[in-house]
Amino acid sequence: MIPFNAPPVVGTELEYMQAAMNSGKLCGDGGFTRRCQQWMEQHFGSHKVLLTPSCTASLEMAALLLDIQPGDEVIMPSFTFVSTANAFVLRGAKVVFVDLRPDTMNIDETKIEAAITDKTRAIVPVHYAGVACEMDTIMALAKKYNLYVVEDAAQGVMSTYKGKALGTIGHIGCFSFHETKNYTSGGEGGATLINVPELVERAEIIREKGTNRSQFFRGQVDKYTWRDIGSSYLMADLQAAYLWAQLEAAERINARRLTQWQNYHDAFAPLAQRGLIDLPSIPVDCRHNAHMFYIKLKDVEQRTAFIDYMKEAEILTVFHYIPLHECPAGKEFGRFSGENRFTTRESERLVRLPLFYNLTEVNQRTVINTILSFFA
Numbered sequence: 001m002i003p004f005n006a007p008p009v010v011g012t013e014l015e016y017m018q019a020a021m022n023s024g025k026l027c028g029d030g031g032f033t034r035r036c037q038q039w040m041e042q043h044f045g046s047h048k049v050l051l052t053p054s055c056t057a058s059l060e061m062a063a064l065l066l067d068i069q070p071g072d073e074v075i076m077p078s079f080t081f082v083s084t085a086n087a088f089v090l091r092g093a094k095v096v097f098v099d100l101r102p103d104t105m106n107i108d109e110t111k112i113e114a115a116i117t118d119k120t121r122a123i124v125p126v127h128y129a130g131v132a133c134e135m136d137t138i139m140a141l142a143k144k145y146n147l148y149v150v151e152d153a154a155q156g157v158m159s160t161y162k163g164k165a166l167g168t169i170g171h172i173g174c175f176s177f178h179e180t181k182n183y184t185s186g187g188e189g190g191a192t193l194i195n196v197p198e199l200v201e202r203a204e205i206i207r208e209k210g211t212n213r214s215q216f217f218r219g220q221v222d223k224y225t226w227r228d229i230g231s232s233y234l235m236a237d238l239q240a241a242y243l244w245a246q247l248e249a250a251e252r253i254n255a256r257r258l259t260q261w262q263n264y265h266d267a268f269a270p271l272a273q274r275g276l277i278d279l280p281s282i283p284v285d286c287r288h289n290a291h292m293f294y295i296k297l298k299d300v301e302q303r304t305a306f307i308d309y310m311k312e313a314e315i316l317t318v319f320h321y322i323p324l325h326e327c328p329a330g331k332e333f334g335r336f337s338g339e340n341r342f343t344t345r346e347s348e349r350l351v352r353l354p355l356f357y358n359l360t361e362v363n364q365r366t367v368i369n370t371i372l373s374f375f376a
C-alpha cells in the first residue's frame with residue numbers, strides 16, 4: 001500500500017532528542033526551542049517566533065492577542081481547515097466566508113472588500129498548498145480599513161510571496177508542524193510569528209498562562225505574576241529537538257518535495273492539455289514549497305471513481321475540505337459573503353496525491369502510471 005502521507009524523518013531526530021533528554025530540561029523554552037525560534041526569525045525575517053503545541057494553538061493565541069470580542073467579524077475563505085475559524089469563534093466572533101480563486105484555491109482578494117463591515121476586525125488569508133494569497137491587495141485593504149491580518153501559513157513554511165516568507169507579511173503568522181505538513185516537531189506542533197514589535201510582549205504573556213514568566217527568565221523582572229488572560233501555548237523541548245533536525249535539513253526536504261511536485265506536473269501536463277484534468281498553477285510572484293500536489297477532475301462523481309480506482313491499486317489519495325459554510329457549525333457561527341461561485345464546485349473536484357519526503361521514486365512512478373492508466 002502506498003500511503004497518502006508519512007511523517008518526514010531525516011535521520012538526526014533521535015540524536016537531538018537524546019541531547020534534550022541529557023540536558024535535564026524537557027519542558028518549553030529550552031535550548032532546542034531557542035535554536036528553532038532564532039533560526040526561523042533569521043531565516044524568514046520575523047520579529048519574534050514562538051513555538052506552540054499546534055497551528056490551532058497559534059491561531060487561538062492570535063485571536064486572544066487581537067482581543068477579538070463577541071460580535072466582531074473575521075474574514076476568511078470557506079475552503080480551509082476548521083481551526084482557522086474555530087480560533088475566532090472561541091472568542092465569540094462571527095466568521096464571514098469569502099469565495100476562492102479557482103487557479104490557486106486561495107481566498108479571492110477581489111471579493112474581500114465587499115465583505116468588510118464596521119464590525120470587521122481581521123482578515124485571515126490561508127495559503128493553500130503553500131502557494132501565497134495575493135498579499136499586497138490584502139495588506140492594502142487592512143491598512144485602508146484598519147484591520148489586522150493573521151496569515152494561516154500552516155502549509156506555507158519555506159514559501160515566499162515577492163521574496164517575503166509566508167507567515168511574516170501579516171501582523172501575525174501561524175505555522176503548523178503537524179506530521180502531515182512539510183516539517184514536523186514529532187507529530188504535533190506549531191509556531192506563532194509576531195511581525196509587529198508592539199504585539200510581542202503580550203504574546204509572550206498569553207503564551208505563558210497569562211504571566212510575565214518569559215521576562216522573569218530573561219532577568220528583566222525579579223518575580224513573575226498573573227498579568228492577563230492566557231493559556232499554556234508552549235511546545236515541549238523534546239519536540240523542538242525533533243523539529244531542529246528537520247529545520248537543519250529544511251533545504252533538502254524542500255528540494256525533494258519540489259522535485260516530486262515537478263515530476264507529477266510534467267507527467268500530467270498532457271492530460272491537462274487534453275482538457276481531462278486541471279493542474280495547480282503558481283502565480284509569478286510566488287515561490288511555493290510543494291506542500292501538496294492535487295489534480296482537479298470533472299466533478300465529484302469522477303473524483304469518487306478515481307479515489308476508488310487508486311485504492312484498488314493500493315494507493316491512497318484523499319480530498320478535503322468540506323467548505324466550512326456548508327457544515328453545521330459553519331452555519332451557526334458564520335455566513336457566506338457574496339456569491340459562492342467556486343468554493344463548492346472546485347472543492348468537489350479536487351483530489352490530493354501522495355507527496356512526502358520519504359516517498360520513494362519507484363512508488364511515485366507507480367502512482368503516476370496508475371493515474372495515466374485511469375485516464376487511458
Ligand SMILES: *Cc1c(COP(=O)(O)O)cnc(C)c1O
Pocket residue numbers: 053054055056057080081083084126152154155175176177178188189190
Ligand atoms: C494543518 C492546518 C491547520 C492546523 O494545524 P495543526 O498544527 O494541526 O493545529 C490549520 N490550518 C490549515 C490551513 C492547515 O492546513
